[in-house]
Amino acid sequence: MNLKEIPTSPARLELENVSAGYNGTLALQEITFAVPHGQRVAVIGPNGAGKSTLFKALVGLLPLRSGVIRIHGQTLRQHQDCVAYVPQREEVDWRFPVTVRDVVTMGRFGRTGWLRRPSPADQAVVERCMQQMGVAALAQKPIGELSGGQQQRVFLARALAQEPHILLMDEPFTGVDASTQEATLQLLDRLREERVTVLVSTHDLDLAARRFDVVCLLNHRLVAYGAPDEVFRAEHIREAFGGQTLSIDGVIVVDQCCSGEEEPGHVHGQAGGHG
Amino acid sequence: MIHWLLDPLSYAFIQRGLLAALMVGVVCAVIGCYVVLRSMAYLGDALAHAILPGVAVAYLMGGSLTVGALAAAVLVALGIGALSRQGTVKEDTAIGILFAAALSLGVALISTMRTYAVDLSHILFGNVLGVSAGDLALTAGLSVLVLGAVLLLYKPFLVISFDPVLAATLRMPRELLRNLLLVLLALTIVISLQAVGVGLVAAMLVTPAATAYLLSRRLPAMMAISALVGALSSVIGMYASYYANVASGAAIVLTATGFFILAYLFAPGRGVLWKKG
Secondary structure, eight states: OOOOOOOOSSEEEEEEEEEEOSTTOOSEEEEEEEEETTOEEEEEOSTTSSHHHHHHHHHTSSOOSEEEEEETTEEGGGOOSOEEEEOOGGGSOTTSSOBHHHHHHHTTHHHHOSSSOOOHHHHHHHHHHHHHTTOGGGTTSBGGGSOHHHHHHHHHHHHHHTOOSEEEEESTTTTOOHHHHHHHHHHHHHHHHTTOEEEEEOSOHHHHHHHOSEEEEEESEEEEEESHHHHOOHHHHHHHHGGGEEEETTEEEEEEEOOTTSOSSEEEEEEEOOO | OHHHHHGGGGSHHHHHHHHHHHHHHHHHHHHHHHHHHTTOHHHHHHHHHHHHHHHHHHHHTTOOHHHHHHHHHHHHHHHHHHHHHTSSSOHHHHHHHHHHHHHHHHHHHHTTSTTHHHHHHHHHHOOGGGOOHHHHHHHHHHHHHHHHHHHHTHHHHHHHHHOHHHHHHTTOOHHHHHHHHHHHHHHHHHHHHHHHHHHHHHHHHHHHHHHHHHHOSSHHHHHHHHHHHHHHHHHHHHHHHHHHOOOHHHHHHHHHHHHHHHHHHHOTTTSHHHHHO
16 A cells, blocks of 8 residues: 655644444454645545545544544544535434524534523524525525425535534435535635635545545545545555456546435446546 | 412412422423423433432432432442443433332332332322422522523533534533533432322423424524423413312322423424424
């Protein structure tokens, strides 16, 4: 395994020999990488490769079996409110009685304090974030009455309202319409200007190659980490995706037939290389 | 009409019973919103039954029944949490085991007493007309405590219920809050004991909150409507109990069920008949 060290310091998010998992199985094994401040990282890998586990470990939801995660050089426990997480759609209880504004306002709770009402300044941030994501007109609506794309934008608006240093998005491009996908990508561009570090897990290898600075290829272990053209090499792709790959005329095709509610069909990613 | 309403109130024990039922109705309904939204109905029922051995031990030792009940409920709540956190058994299995064991232990202890039948039926189905002035003061104190905690901790409880991942990213003490909610639930069940009894307290937790869920779109509104439904059920149930001479706990729960059926059929936008129309 030849991992290219990215010589940027100070790295703002560092993982050192991180292993984590549920009930005996280790979904993540000895992951080590460092993300410099403001980078945009695509996390890719086959289903069950540990992408969601990685995110759960990063937010502190899953205790580590071994290793250390550091943000700004300090371990996870010492940080409050600098990591925002946009959950996968299935993780949210859409029948919960909250409106769009309620959800976005939750993004300010870490800053307002737990016992006080949101200040006028907090409310202004909430309003601005709803407008940025195009959900201000829906502010009074219960989240269960929105379309899938609108629901995702609400959670993006909440992540913005947290004013995070690190933003994690779990499969934001899966099962949403083209305009929501575009809105999400535009948000990523704006966050780059604000020097927010972003980690996005995705099945869309093409998007990962075109729109991200760094690609993190996982299959329980870290298979490759670096710029897209370094990671998208035949040997890496085969190592990570194994039987899901097919070599056609020197182009590796990855067949990721997805689970759940997605359209039947295939997400194809291509990796140039001489196979 | 006025006489019809005021006549029962000429008895002091009915005044006390009505006040106790009213407070219990409101507190159960408010904390019940979290029970419904977090799918804790089974846990609530189990906690209620788990109180039995605590009450029995307190009775045998001549101590305060309320303290005994509270100790048992808190022990079982934390026991369920610990047993299921290991992941060896699922939570509903853990609840089932502890709940049946506690109930059996309670019945076994109570059956050693001489006044077995009467005491057991009071614990199982309540005896709201036996509320003493001291009981009433204790109920009032605990009601204020539970409602105060729910209001004060509105934001943390909202976040751990709606989005545990956000709670984790905000570094909230999730375990502590979850256990605190269980303790508040246990307190609520303890004060409900005399009004509706172990057997019916789950209904007081779930039915008004489920009714309010169908009629509201935000949690604060759900809590307010739930409290109103709980209060109305208690008052209407007490009068029905007086005039129709039925058990008061049962009358209160049946009234709440009536409200739920109305909401289920006619709730704007959500009711069965509304959707068809």
